Amino acid sequence: xxxxxxxxxxxxxxxxxxxxxxxxxxxxxxxxxxxxxxxxxxxxxxxxxxxxxxxxxxxxxxxxxxxxxxxxxxxxxxxxxxxxxxxxxxxxxxxxxxxxxxxxxxxxxxxxxxxxxxxxxxxxxxxxxxxxxxxxxxxxxxxxxxxxxxxxxxxxxxxxxxxxxxxxxxxxxxxxxxxxxxxxxxxxxxxxxxxxxxxxxxxxxxxxxxxxxxxxxxxxxxxxxxxxxxxxxxxxxxxxxxxxxxxxxxxxxxxxxxxxxxxxxxxxxxxxxxxxxxxxxxxxxxxxxxxxxxxxxxxxxxxxxxxxxxxxxxxxxxxxxxxxxxxxxxxxxxxxxxxxxxxxxxxxxxxxxxxxxxxxxxxxxxxxxxxxxxxxxxxxxxxxxxxxxxxxxxxxxxxxxxxxxxxxxxxxxxxxxxxxxxxxxxxxxxxxxxxxxxxxxxxxxxxxxxxxxxxxxxx
Numbered sequence: 001x002x003x004x005x006x007x008x009x010x011x012x013x014x015x016x017x018x019x020x021x022x023x024x025x026x027x028x029x030x031x032x033x034x035x036x037x038x039x040x041x042x043x044x045x046x047x048x049x050x051x052x053x054x055x056x057x058x059x060x061x062x063x064x065x066x067x068x069x070x071x072x073x074x075x076x077x078x079x080x081x082x083x084x085x086x087x088x089x090x091x092x093x094x095x096x097x098x099x100x101x102x103x104x105x106x107x108x109x110x111x112x113x114x115x116x117x118x119x120x121x122x123x124x125x126x127x128x129x130x131x132x133x134x135x136x137x138x139x140x141x142x143x144x145x146x147x148x149x150x151x152x153x154x155x156x157x158x159x160x161x162x163x164x165x166x167x168x169x170x171x172x173x174x175x176x177x178x179x180x181x182x183x184x185x186x187x188x189x190x191x192x193x194x195x196x197x198x199x200x201x202x203x204x205x206x207x208x209x210x211x212x213x214x215x216x217x218x219x220x221x222x223x224x225x226x227x228x229x230x231x232x233x234x235x236x237x238x239x240x241x242x243x244x245x246x247x248x249x250x251x252x253x254x255x256x257x258x259x260x261x262x263x264x265x266x267x268x269x270x271x272x273x274x275x276x277x278x279x280x281x282x283x284x285x286x287x288x289x290x291x292x293x294x295x296x297x298x299x300x301x302x303x304x305x306x307x308x309x310x311x312x313x314x315x316x317x318x319x320x321x322x323x324x325x326x327x328x329x330x331x332x333x334x335x336x337x338x339x340x341x342x343x344x345x346x347x348x349x350x351x352x353x354x355x356x357x358x359x360x361x362x363x364x365x366x367x368x369x370x371x372x373x374x375x376x377x378x379x380x381x382x383x384x385x386x387x388x389x390x391x392x393x394x395x396x397x398x399x400x401x402x403x404x405x406x407x408x409x410x411x412x413x414x415x416x417x418x419x420x421x422x423x424x425x426x427x428x429x430x431x432x433x434x435x436x437x438x439x440x441x442x443x444x445x446x447x448x449x450x451x452x453x454x455x456x457x458x459x
Contacts (some may be wrong), residue, residue, distance in 0.1 A: 005456040017106040028186060035183050036175075039146050042172050047142035055135040057161065083222070144323055149173045150180040151327050153305045180331075188335030192262075195340070200261055254371065262340045274333050275299045278326045285319040 141158040148155035149172055160166045278298030279291055289297065298304060377399070384394055384402050391398070 009267070027189075030184065031179075031183055033181055035150075038176055039143070039150060042146035042149070042176070043139070043143040045168060045172075046165065047137055047139055048161065049168065050137040050142070050160055051135055053162050053165075054137045054158075058135050066339045074169055126424050140320060144320075146172070147324065147327060148399070150176045151305065152177060152329055153301070153327055164436055181236070184328075184331040184335050187329070187332035188339060191332060191336040193337050195336070199266070254357065261344055264341060264344055267337050267340050267344070271333065273383060274326075275302060278302075278322070278330075281326070285322045298326060298330075301326060412456060 011364055058444035119269055136158045141155075145155050145158050147153075149169060160169050275295055275298045279300070281291065282294040284290065380399055380402060381394055385391070387402075
């Protein structure tokens with residue numbers, strides 16, 4: 001029966017830990033899911049409000065492009081279109097070179113239109129196609145605009161033009177920006193915790209390697225000293241020395257770890273590596289730039305929070321991945337670096353502030369002492385739970401009782417009674433005390449005064 005109960009308790013322990021972890025992760029997951037749903041709803045609303053209005057604007061622009069009389073005033077009337085350009089070219093160019101000149105001219109016109117619009121401009125047989133100017137408010141651009149509002153980065157490719165859409169954008173930002181900041185800070189703290197844990201493990205690995213090297217160099221000298229010490233001392237003293245060494249080793253192992261901090265060089269290195277990854281992704285997403293230019297674009301995105309130089313080809317999957325990942329996590333990484341830098345620069349700022357004044361930084365020592373005491377108290381509570389698993393609640397009296405039990409029992413030294421006794425004089429008459437001396441002095445003074453009185457009376 002006892003074995004069955006122990007197995008049940010062992011099965012309950014992982015379920016309890018899983019439930020605790022689920023409870024801890026549930027608020028964070030709920031925050032991220034609510035933010036993602038809010039982002040998708042905002043993108044759908046903006047696409048629904050602005051698509052038709054933007055489609056009308058693009059169609060009107062396409063009609064104005066077809067009638068290019070203002071661009072070709074010498075040859076084309078205002079009411080004519082690209083065919084007038086073709087007719088003028090037919091008159092000016094010879095027949096042999098007509099096709100070559102015609103192709104080059106319309107290629108230049110398409111390039112100028114593409115530069116002006118910031119996206120590819122298509123011509124079919126010298127005429128702009130119906131798909132030359134598609135609406136800017138596609139689903140991807142609506143998603144990126146909603147993301148730019150939440151992250152305050154700015155996205156100039158698609159902007160609301162209707163009054164109601166502009167009003168919705170203001171309300172959307174007022175409600176969503178605080179949630180986005182909260183999520184970014186939460187992700188930043190999570191990343192900072194991971195980075196600090198990895199850096200602590202790295203330091204532990206280095207310290208263990210250094211300890212091994214020191215042990216290998218000092219083993220010979222320690223063994224020689226121990227041999228000499230064993231020859232000169234007794235077995236009991238040798239045992240006491242080994243116990244003392246064990247206590248010193250235990251105290252060295254139980255030294256409180258240093259405060260978790262990250263050097264500023266590693267902090268800056270994390271930010272630079274993140275921007276380098278963004279530069280590589282920018283080039284892979286279709287950005288026509290060198291690595292240095294792509295690195296600068298990502299650094300500008302993370303540091304200045306702007307999407308003015310993003311790739312315009314939103315049909316590429318890597319473009320959306322680049323913008324979404326490096327905009328969202330860029331804010332989180334920036335928050336993480338700011339938090340880690342604040343921990344590292346706190347003492348420096350205090351020293352600069354109190355420069356020239358004598359000050360003792362005792363708060364840090366008190367905090368470390370409190371942390372050590374709390375850790376020791378937690379160890380005592382775990383030991384009590386291990387000894388008494390049936391005990392549901394541990395009180396302060398239990399802790400005191402455990403500490404009294406853990407104290408080493410000092411051997412009680414029973415003092416033997418000596419045979420000698422205190423000195424006691426046999427003749428007390430020879431000893432004179434202070435009060436007896438006063439009485440004798442007074443009697444002597446009186447005897448001296450009596451004859452003088454008798455002489456006066458006889459006269």
